[in-house]
Every structure is written in C-alpha cells, then in structure tokens.
Amino acid sequence: MPTKLLNLKASQARWTILISYLIALALDTTALLGHSSPIIPPLTLFVLLYWCANFLDRTHLFSAFILGLFADTLYQTTLGSHALLFSTITFLMIRHRLRFKTYPVWQQAFFISLYMLIYQLLNYLFFSPVLNSNDFVQYWSMPAISILFWPVLTYALKKVSHTAASD
Amino acid sequence: MHFVIAFTLAIVLMAADHYGQLMGSFRSMLLTTITPIERVATLPKQLYQLATTDFSNIDALKLENQQLKTELLLVKAKQQQFLNLQLEVSRLESLLGTAGEINTQSLQIATVTFYSNNPLSQYLTLDKGQLKKVVEQQTVIDSKGIMGQIISTTPTSSRVLLITDPDHQIPIRIQRTGQRGILSGTGHDTTQLEFIPKNSMVEIGDLLESSGLGGVFPAGYPVAVITQIENKAGNPYLDITATPVADLSQSHKVLILSQATPYLNFDEKLTDSDNAN
Numbered sequence: 001m002p003t004k005l006l007n008l009k010a011s012q013a014r015w016t017i018l019i020s021y022l023i024a025l026a027l028d029t030t031a032l033l034g035h036s037s038p039i040i041p042p043l044t045l046f047v048l049l050y051w052c053a054n055f056l057d058r059t060h061l062f063s064a065f066i067l068g069l070f071a072d073t074l075y076q077t078t079l080g081s082h083a084l085l086f087s088t089i090t091f092l093m094i095r096h097r098l099r100f101k102t103y104p105v106w107q108q109a110f111f112i113s114l115y116m117l118i119y120q121l122l123n124y125l126f127f128s129p130v131l132n133s134n135d136f137v138q139y140w141s142m143p144a145i146s147i148l149f150w151p152v153l154t155y156a157l158k159k160v161s162h163t164a165a166s167d
Numbered sequence: 168m169h170f171v172i173a174f175t176l177a178i179v180l181m182a183a184d185h186y187g188q189l190m191g192s193f194r195s196m197l198l199t200t201i202t203p204i205e206r207v208a209t210l211p212k213q214l215y216q217l218a219t220t221d222f223s224n225i226d227a228l229k230l231e232n233q234q235l236k237t238e239l240l241l242v243k244a245k246q247q248q249f250l251n252l253q254l255e256v257s258r259l260e261s262l263l264g265t266a267g268e269i270n271t272q273s274l275q276i277a278t279v280t281f282y283s284n285n286p287l288s289q290y291l292t293l294d295k296g297q298l299k300k301v302v303e304q305q306t307v308i309d310s311k312g313i314m315g316q317i318i319s320t321t322p323t324s325s326r327v328l329l330i331t332d333p334d335h336q337i338p339i340r341i342q343r344t345g346q347r348g349i350l351s352g353t354g355h356d357t358t359q360l361e362f363i364p365k366n367s368m369v370e371i372g373d374l375l376e377s378s379g380l381g382g383v384f385p386a387g388y389p390v391a392v393i394t395q396i397e398n399k400a401g402n403p404y405l406d407i408t409a410t411p412v413a414d415l416s417q418s419h420k421v422l423i424l425s426q427a428t429p430y431l432n433f434d435e436k437l438t439d440s441d442n443a444n
Contacts, residue, residue: 022204029201029208032283061169065176073197076288076318076328079190080180087173094170129286130333130354139286 013055016160020047021063025070032074038131039138041116041146043153044071045086049112050157052090053097064090081126088122089115109150116143191303191319199321205281205292275299275423277307280324284416286354289332291315295423296323304383306424312389312412313337313377314421325423329415330390331356338380339390341373350375350390350409356416358391360407367405369396375409385424 024047031040044067052060068083075082092115093100100111120142123129131139184190281292295301297320305317307327315329328335333354340347346367350358363369373393379386391409398405 025201026204026207029204029281030211032285033208033212033281038286059169061173065173068177069180069197070201073194073201075285076283076290076326076332078181079184079194079197080177083180084174084177087170087177091170127287131286132355135286135355 013161016163017051017055017063020051020157020160021067025067025074028071029074037138038129038135039142039145041142041149042071042119043149045089045119046112046146046149046153047157048086048090049093049115050153052093053100053108054157054161056097056101059094060090061087061094077127085119085122085126089119092118105151105154108154109147112150113143113146116146194319195321198319198324198326202292202321202324209281273425275301275425277301277325277421277423279419279421282416284356286333288334289329289352289354289415290318291327291329291421293325293327293421293423294323296320296325298322300425301325301423306384306388308388308422308424309413309418309420311414312391313384314411314413314415314418316383317423327421330411330413331358331415337384337390338378339375340378341369342376342389343370343373344368347378347380348375353408356411357394358409358411360391360393360409361404363405363407365398365403365405369393369405369407371396374412 021044024044027043031037031043048060048064048067051063064086065083068081068086069079071077071082071086072079096111100108103111120139124139129135129139180190184194275295277293277295279291280294283290291307291314293301293307301317301320303317303320307314307317313330315327315332315335317325318328319326329352330337330350331352331354333352335352337350338347339350339360344367346363346369348363349361351361353359360375371393374389375391375393377384377386377388377390389412391411393407394410395408396405397407
C-alpha cells in the first residue's frame with residue numbers, strides 16, 4: 001500500500017466516500033426489489049466498515065447513524081433501530097480497527113463475518129422476522145456469505161481509494 | 168462519547184416512532200431523500216422491460232387491445248347493474264327508515280414503481296404522493312381486492328404497507344357466516360386469521376372481506392381466501408392461513424380509495440386520472 005494512501009484523510013476523499021455510500025444504498029435497494037433473499041449482506045454496512053477501517057481520523061459514527069436511518073426507511077422498520085445497529089457495529093470496528101487494518105484480506109473477511117453474525121443476532125432480537133425453513137437457513141448463512149463479499153468489496157474500494165489518493 | 172450520543176439518539180427516535188407516532192414528517196423527509204435511489208435501483212428492471220416490450224409482436228398488442236376492450240365492455244355492463252342495485256338499496260333503506268349509506272369512495276389510479284417482498288417488510292411504492300392529495304391510511308386495491316394501506320407519503324410518491332407485512336392487521340369478516348376476526352400478515356405472501364374459536368363454522372375456500380371496523384378500511388372489499396385450517400390441541404383458537412386475493416406482487420396499476428368525499432362517477436374519475444398520467 002503506498003504511503004500516500006496510508007496518510008489519506010477522510011476529508012480528502014469526501015466525495016468518493018459519499019458516492020460509494022449512495023451506490024451501496026442503491027445496490028441494497030436493488031437487492032430488496034421483489035423476492036429478495038435474506039442471504040445478501042447489507043452492502044451499505046460493508047462500505048461503512050471499510051471506510052471506518054481505512055480512514056482512522058474519523059469515528060464514522062455520524063455516517064453510521066444517518067445510513068442507519070436510511071436503512072430504517074428502506075426496510076420500513078422503527079426509526080432509529082437500524083441506526084442503533086449500524087452505530088453499534090461501527091463502534092465495535094472502531095475499537096478493533098488498528099489491528100484489523102494490519103490483517104490480510106482473508107482474515108479481515110473472517111472478522112467481518114463475525115460482525116455480520118452480531119448484526120444478524122441483533123436484527124433477530126429487534127425485529128423478530130418470521131422466517132420459514134428456507135429463509136431461516138439463508139438468514140443465518142449470511143455471515144458466512146459475507147466472507148466472499150468482503151474481498152471483492154475491498155478490491156473495488158481499494159482501487160477507488162488509490163484513484164482518490166493520486167488526484 | 169460519539170457512540171453514547173448516537174446510542175441515546177437512536178433510543179429516543181425509536182421510542183418516539185414506536186409509541187408516539189411523532190416521526191411521520193421526519194420519515195416522510197427521509198423517504199423523499201431515498202426516492203431517487205429507489206428510482207435508480209429499478210432502472211435495470213425498467214430497461215429490461217423496455218427492451219422486451221420493443222420486441223413484442225404487433226399481433227400480440229392487437230390481441231391485448233381486443234381483450235382490454237372486451238373487459239371494458241363487461242365492466243361497463245357490471246357498472247350499470249351496480250348503479251341499479253345502488254338505487255334499489257337506497258329505495259329499500261328509505262322504506263325501512265334506516266340511515267344506511269353505500270360506500271362512496273373516489274378512486275385514483277397509481278402505478279407501482281417499487282416493491283419489497285422480504286420477511287422484514289412487504290410494501291409497494293406508488294407514483295402518486297402529496298401533490299395528488301394522497302394521504303396516510305388510504306386504502307389501496309387492485310382489480311381483485313384489498314392490497315394494503317398508505318403509510319407514508321412524499322410529494323411525488325407514497326408507500327403502501329401490504330396486508331402480508333408482519334406489522335399489518337386488518338379487521339375482516341367471513342363473507343359466508345359474517346363472523347368477525349383480525350387478519351395479520353406473516354411476511355411470506357400469506358396472512359393469518361386470528362382469534363377464531365374452535366367451534367366456529369369456518370371452511371377452506373371461505374372468502375374474507377373487510378368489515379369496516381376501525382374506520383380505516385371500507386367495508387365489503389374482498390381481502391383473502393382461507394387455504395388452510397389447523398386444529399391444534401391445547402390451543403383455544405384455530406390456526407387459519409389465508410391467501411390474499413389481490414395480486415400483491417404482480418399488479419402494476421392499482422387504485423387508491425379516498426373516503427369521505429362526495430360520490431364521483433366511476434368512469435369520470437378514471438378518465439381524469441388517465442389524462443393526468
């Protein structure tokens with residue numbers, strides 16, 4: 001990783017971060033369209049965790065709260081519930097991000113899977129979704145599927161970060 | 168410190184939204200912000216539809232036109248019968264001296280622009296909002312029955328909570344026996360009829376219609392058909408599953424009912440809405 005990228009501040013890539021959030025929200029919305037499957041992880045939270053782990057000069061809790069409110073609107077849940085979930089997961093990442101950043105991607109993916117398991121657990125406690133047998137398996141498989149999503153997302157966002165750093 | 172603030176604020180928001188229903192305008196604002204994202208999300212599907220429509224056969228379009236004309240003729244014939252029945256009911260009511268009144272809802276056609284069908288939430292987004300005088304709690308139907316109710320609006324769109332959503336309940340009565348009950352969504356394209364005692368005369372195939380109790384849904388609209396009845400030991404009530412009669416995931420054009428408005432001619436209103444489109 002170039003030194004320039006390591007020293008990059010969140011304010012320097014403000015527009016990149018904002019656009020990535022909008023794209024992630026649009027992708028989450030597309031995933032929700034029609035007969036959506038609970039196996040697809042929340043990409044907005046993924047992007048949030050990525051920026052949180054890579055831009056250490058900010059807590060990203062404000063972003064987590066706002067994105068959580070958008071998720072509440074999108075999933076038609078009680079206002080503040082996803083905001084609380086996103087803030088909690090982001091807080092866990094903040095506590096651990098210095099070590100997390102030094103891990104190789106596969107190890108990061110493993111930790112992301114743990115975060116997603118916590119997210120699903122809290123989600124289950126908060127919203128008590130009625131799951132049939134098929135949905136039940138898919139719902140609890142989501143953390144495992146996250147392991148596959150993380151390297152792809154990391155690769156894509158790293159490319160974007162490099163571009164932002166070179167500008 | 169930031170986390171404590173976010174945590175506290177989230178709890179306050181949740182309490183305000185859940186218990187006080189104070190957050191309607193705030194949710195509406197968030198919904199307005201997210202509407203363009205919803206539009207972008209549906210673009211791939213719209214492009215696919217556009218591409219496939221362009222390749223459709225002109226003969227198929229002619230056939231569809233013919234079918235629609237036939238359907239329109241049948242609907243007009245039924246409407247004539249309905250108007251006669253309406254007059255007859257008014258005459259009978261005046262003879263009996265009762266103050267009954269036939270439902271006089273006006274209709275507004277809307278197009279479905281987005282729909283969610285996951286176990287957490289089942290809703291539709293319509294292309295009519297506050298600018299078209301759409302308000303919360305209006306009933307939305309399709310050609311077969313009740314689909315749900317408007318729960319939030321933005322200037323240009325509105326969101327409909329479907330009757331299959333886990334948070335949705337609608338007071339109904341069984342058309343054949345008149346027995347009342349509450350129909351709750353399950354989150355899986357079906358509904359659950361609750362609090363029906365074991366000694367009730369309920370059969371598979373019974374039609375459930377809105378009872379009008381509670382004042383949100385107008386009475387007499389078809390809602391669901393009973394598809395499964397289970398009698399479990401130790402449970403004082405029957406476990407009844409019902410399938411909605413409306414095409415919740417297939418309807419593209421829907422009708423928004425407005426209550427407490429003067430009676431408007433059905434044809435006239437439809438034409439107005441069509442012109443507006």
